[in-house]
Every structure is written in C-alpha cells, then in structure tokens.
Amino acid sequence: MNPPAVGEAEQRFESIDLAALTRADRYKILTGAVIPRPIAFVTSLGPGGIVNAAPFSQFVILAVDPGLLGFSVGPRPGGSDAKDTLVNVQRAGEFVINMVPEGWEQRVQQASEEYPPDVSEADLLGFATLPSRRIATPRLAGSKIQFECTLDQVLQFGDAPNHLVVGRIVEMHVAEGLTQNCRIDARAYAPVARIGGRNYVRLGDIVEV
Ligand SMILES: Cc1cc2nc3c(=O)[nH]c(=O)nc-3n(C[C@H](O)[C@H](O)[C@H](O)COP(=O)(O)O)c2cc1C
Secondary structure, three states: OOOOOOOHHHOOOOOOOHHHOOHHHHHHHHHHHOOOEEOEEEEEEOHHHOEEEEEEOOEEEEEEOOEEEEEEEOOOOOOOOOOHHHHHHHHHOEEEEEEOEOOOHHHHHHHOOOOOOOOOHHHHOOOOEEOOOOOOOOEEOOOOEEEEEEEEEEEEEOOOOEEEEEEEEEEEEEOOOOEEOOEEOHHHHOEOEEOOOOOEEOOOOOOOO
16 A cells, blocks of 8 residues: 555545535535546437437446446426436437537537427537437437447436436447547547536546556
C-alpha cells in the first residue's frame, strides 16, 4: 500500500446524513458526487412508431456474459405517470443506446425536456436516424457507438420508484476506424459525460498505469 500523500490524513470532511436532505438536495449532491457519468441516449418507439429520444446518465454495464446494459429511469418530476422511455421499452421490448459524441451536449439537454408522447425528440431536434439490424428501433446517425438491445428485465428500486431497465445487447455498432482487435481508441471515440446540473465533460488526461 502506498503511504497517504502529504496532507491526505489531515483532510477534514463534512459528514452528511442523506436521509435528512430534501429529495432535490439528495439528487443534487449524489449527481454531483458520482461523476463523470457516461450518457445512454436512448431511442425507443412510441405510439404509431414515433422515435422517442431521451438521455439517461444513471447508466452502467451490468454483465458481459451476455452483454447487459442498465439505466435507471426515475419518476417524472411532480408527475405520477411514467417517463415515455419506460412506457415504450416495456411495450416494444427493445431500444437502442446511442453514445453521445462531442458537440451534441446542447441537443441532449434539450431532448431531456418534457414532450408529449406523440412528439419525436429525434425529429424535433434534427437527429437523423439509421435503421437497426436486429430490432425495429432506429439508431441515431452521428453517434459513434450504438447498442441495439432487447428488454431483459425491469427492476424497481427505492420509494419513488426508480426503474432499472436492463437491456441485452443483440448488436453493437462501432464507427469504422474506432476499434482494432476490440480495443476502442478512446481519443477518436471522445464520448461526452455528464457531471452535476446542466454540465457536461469531454475526455481529459488519459493516465496509463
Ligand atoms: C444528460 C442527462 C442525463 C439524464 N439522466 C437521467 C437518468 O439517468 N434517469 C432519469 O430518470 N432521467 C434522466 N434525465 C432526465 C430525462 O432525460 C428526462 O426526464 C426526459 O424527459 C425523459 O424523457 P422521456 O419521457 O421521453 O423518456 C437526464 C437528463 C439529462 C439531460
């Protein structure tokens, strides 16, 4: 074990009882602390085949055998009905996770605003789509990596509640030139991540150890 760096042992902390905070403050402090978070920009099929697009940064690799990805859908602010993405993936049993390239930050933020289920964020915000190979939900052109997923399961957590949507990757698309022997060139990929509030980060230093 390395000895602590000079000053580490003297660091003082503010200890916070999360249960004593308001929900808004709990959200603020947790989403400010667990950073940077990659963003699953999820396309799903709404009523009449409309293409819904919404970002989710509570997003994680859950398994590699098989490849399972999960993202957590919280309650609608102040509302009782479920977010469109949750309704759509439960109805259609499939969705696409599009990774977010640099330059999309503003439009991703706009896509997170509330639109009625019959409005396509993809059309409204000018995202071009590409057909998927294994499922009916289209991918977003311009995203450098996309995962076609079928719905594996939905798990419920917390009081609000939150729904962890688990997708089984049935096809993965990687922009040409990004990968060699399955190793992805992170610099060329350059995905955007979310930090607290309306703030996003791009790749900074890469430290090889
Ligand atoms: C970058 C970003 C990340 C977000 N991550 C989440 C998340 O992980 N879970 C969630 O419930 N909402 C998240 N949101 C909010 C949703 O995108 C928002 O509620 C959206 O309106 C849901 O759209 P839908 O009703 O079409 O599914 C995020 C918003 C932004 C801008």
